[in-house]
Amino acid sequence: MNWPDLSMGGYGFYIWGSYLFALLAFVWELVTLSYRKKSQLQEKSSREILRGSTNETTS
Amino acid sequence: MGHRGSAQDIGRINWQPFDFGPREATKTRRRSTKNKEQSTTFLRPKTKVQSPFIPMNLYKYSSPVNFYPLAGRLIPWFAIPAAILFTVGMFVGFFIAPADFQQGEAYRIIFIHVPAAWLGMFLYVLMAIYAGIGWAFNARLSSMMASSISITGAMFTFLSLVTGAFWGKPTWGTWWVWDARMTSTLILMFLYIGFISLQSSIEDPRRADRAGAVLAIVGVINIPIIYFSVQWWNTLHQGATIRLLQKPTIHGSMLYALLIMLAACWLYSVAVVLIRVRCIILEREQNAARFAEATI
Numbered sequence: 001m002n003w004p005d006l007s008m009g010g011y012g013f014y015i016w017g018s019y020l021f022a023l024l025a026f027v028w029e030l031v032t033l034s035y036r037k038k039s040q041l042q043e044k045s046s047r048e049i050l051r052g053s054t055n056e057t058t059s
Numbered sequence: 060m061g062h063r064g065s066a067q068d069i070g071r072i073n074w075q076p077f078d079f080g081p082r083e084a085t086k087t088r089r090r091s092t093k094n095k096e097q098s099t100t101f102l103r104p105k106t107k108v109q110s111p112f113i114p115m116n117l118y119k120y121s122s123p124v125n126f127y128p129l130a131g132r133l134i135p136w137f138a139i140p141a142a143i144l145f146t147v148g149m150f151v152g153f154f155i156a157p158a159d160f161q162q163g164e165a166y167r168i169i170f171i172h173v174p175a176a177w178l179g180m181f182l183y184v185l186m187a188i189y190a191g192i193g194w195a196f197n198a199r200l201s202s203m204m205a206s207s208i209s210i211t212g213a214m215f216t217f218l219s220l221v222t223g224a225f226w227g228k229p230t231w232g233t234w235w236v237w238d239a240r241m242t243s244t245l246i247l248m249f250l251y252i253g254f255i256s257l258q259s260s261i262e263d264p265r266r267a268d269r270a271g272a273v274l275a276i277v278g279v280i281n282i283p284i285i286y287f288s289v290q291w292w293n294t295l296h297q298g299a300t301i302r303l304l305q306k307p308t309i310h311g312s313m314l315y316a317l318l319i320m321l322a323a324c325w326l327y328s329v330a331v332v333l334i335r336v337r338c339i340i341l342e343r344e345q346n347a348a349r350f351a352e353a354t355i
Contacts, residue, residue: 008164011229015167018225022171025218029211029331036338043345
């Protein structure tokens with residue numbers, strides 16, 4: 001088993017940079033998906049609430 | 060005795076607007092009264108037909124409503140193995156695979172760059188096939204799948220361009236050159252962006268699907284150009300390391316790490332596409348319901 005050092009023979013910035021960017025891309029995709037799903041569910045529940053309201057302008 | 064369809068039955072399916080009639084569940088019938096548009100847009104066979112070649116009736120899953128729960132059940136079967144394979148692939152790539160004799164440690168970018176580039180191309184072809192099926196057969200789920208694939212495909216293409224730039228700087232001495240492989244991959248990125256922009260700019264989903272399908276199908280011509288660019292032109296980009304019919308030119312452990320990472324990226328893509336297609340199904344159904352409510 002090889003134990004590579006963090007400097008990666010002087011190429012650490014490029015190697016870790018590319019993997020960090022890949023991680024950010026995956027996280028971005030998953031976060032935007034969960035946000036999209038959450039906003040859908042919020043919209044659905046708010047629509048249900050609005051449907052039940054009487055649309056009165058005064059109490 | 061259950062109905063067993065024959066090969067001739069497939070040709071005799073009488074496709075017509077699904078009427079949510081008395082044979083359907085109460086829940087579905089209640090939906091149909093709220094959603095008038097849905098009752099005219101959903102197409103299902105009038106007779107129950109089972110293919111003699113497929114043990115279960117898979118045709119019903121072409122309906123977005125039926126596919127939605129199936130996709131939900133499938134997601135963990137792709138997401139969990141993807142997470143495991145990412146971990147194993149990174150371990151093999153960083154701890155077992157040796158340093159390259161020419162590029163040293165810099166070559167380790169290959170384990171994310173190559174799977175990203177392959178998936179960027181493969182997902183585009185898949186997107187075009189789904190968009191084409193959706194256009195030709197008016198299959199709503201196929202068009203939704205194409206929309207869902209486009210974002211993941213664009214993400215992988217962008218990732219391949221960025222990781223390629225990170226690899227190019229230490230090996231070529233530059234972040235970017237107008238090389239045939241890199242330029243054609245950039246065009247692929249623009250095709251993805253064009254597809255996504257076109258679909259989001261047209262309000263009617265059916266028109267958006269048709270317009271997107273035309274662009275996706277025309278853009279497929281770019282895929283062989285990307286793949287063969289290193290053979291057709293004298294480019295700075297290196298040639299293919301792995302070919303189907305020839306022995307790979309890299310060390311076994313490097314190859315294993317690469318294939319494991321490819322499988323991980325592929326499983327991740329399936330899981331994410333299934334999650335997104337569920338969102339698209341809900342969005343379109345909600346929009347259809349809103350439209351129906353507005354017109355009643």
